Amino acid sequence: MTNMAVCIHQPGGPEVLRWEEYPVSDLQEGDIRVRHTAVGLNFIDTYMRSGAYTVPDLPRPIGLEAAGVVEELGPGVSGLNVGDRVAYASPPPGAYSQARRMPADRVVRVPQSVTDEQAAAIMLKGMTAEYLLRRTFRVEPGMTVLFHAAAGGVGLIACQWLKALGATVIGTVGTEEKAELARAHGCDHPILFDQVDWVEQVKDITNGEGVPVVYDSVGKTTFAKSVQCLAMHGMVVLFGQSSGPTDPVDPAVLAPGSYYLTRPTLMTYTKQREDLEASAAALFDVVGNGQVRIEINQRYALAEAAQAHRDLEGRKTTGSTLLIP
Ligand SMILES: NC(=O)c1ccc[n+]([C@@H]2O[C@H](COP(=O)([O-])OP(=O)(O)OC[C@H]3O[C@@H](n4cnc5c(N)ncnc54)[C@H](OP(=O)(O)O)[C@@H]3O)[C@@H](O)[C@H]2O)c1
Known part of the structure; x- marks a missing residue:
């Protein structure tokens, strides 16, 4: 055949x-x-x-x-x-x-x-959400986390799973329609990241503290600012590059909060x-x-x-x- x-x-x-x-x-x-x-x-x-x-x-x-x-x-x-x-x-x-x-x-x-x-x-998208939220960084009830591309394939699954884990979800999206969709799937604070200072918004939502983890699959256009959203000892989980590969990273960017960076893969x-x-x-x-x-x-x-x-x-x-x- x-x-x-x-x-x-x-x-x-x-x-x-x-x-x-x-x-x-x-x-x-x-x-x-x-x-x-x-x-x-x-x-x-x-x-x-x-x-x-x-x-x-x-x-x-x-x-x-x-x-x-x-x-x-x-x-x-x-x-x-x-x-x-x-x-x-x-x-x-x-x-x-x-x-x-x-x-x-x-x-x-x-x-x-x-x-x-x-x-x-x-x-692929769901097992990715599974290891990101439960194994790369274990999300606990009461945490507030940032997830980029919240209305995307991995994003919509992750928002719902984060909610089930008891987290408050901040998610970045490209349009108002995507913001509504993300909200309907558990994203408490959708942010239109092309239009606002989203680092400022994350700080506002977390009373100036920042988040313990940022899940960043957008890469080139978001990575540097994702680091700025972290709370002390927080982790950037860089798991994709939808906007292109990140520029080379100087480990010194992790010094201000003794932050962690990981680049995990489902495989x-x-x-x-x-x-x-x-x-x-x-x-x-x-x-x-x-x-x-x-x-x-x-x-x-x-x-x-x-x-x-x-x-x-x-x-x-x-x-x-x-x-x-
Ligand atoms: N490491 C792993 O194990 C693993 C596994 C699965 C997926 N991933 C990664 O996770 C990401 C999401 O995968 P997916 O298949 O679910 O895709 P997706 O999130 O449905 O699509 C990518 C989204 O990224 C956002 N984005 C922001 N800037 C962009 C740009 N310049 N060009 C294109 N998109 C841009 C867009 O959402 P807005 O318009 O709302 O910004 C777009 O819808 C990808 O980066 C993928 O490589 C990694």
């Missing part, structure tokens, strides 16, 4: 995404063949497409997040059956495809209470199988008990991935975005 995929042959703008035939290669030890039902769009896909992050073995499809059905088991695979519903958020890139070969130890079973579309919308926080399973289970729990509602606010045909990239990079999307194969 013909297998179609969105491939890149070389890095570049959204126009390098090509809808073309890409056969599924033979399964090796530990592999499964997954037929995708929904594919998640993530900002990291744009870094891989543009060349900001290197993708090996071109041409190939990009994409790291999807849900689907197990079609075939390779040698040595146990614990999964043909017909199981599974989802993943992991390299190797290749989720932008109708079907693919995938290491079995990188997928998890999707519970009955979660649809394929929901799984594809949350695996390291889910590298061990037990961490992956625990993270996915915690995510399915907060979704299952209604603490986190999933917002799939954009859907595109997989073949239209280039337009999805334009919209994501153009700050036109909110919540999660799906590509439908």
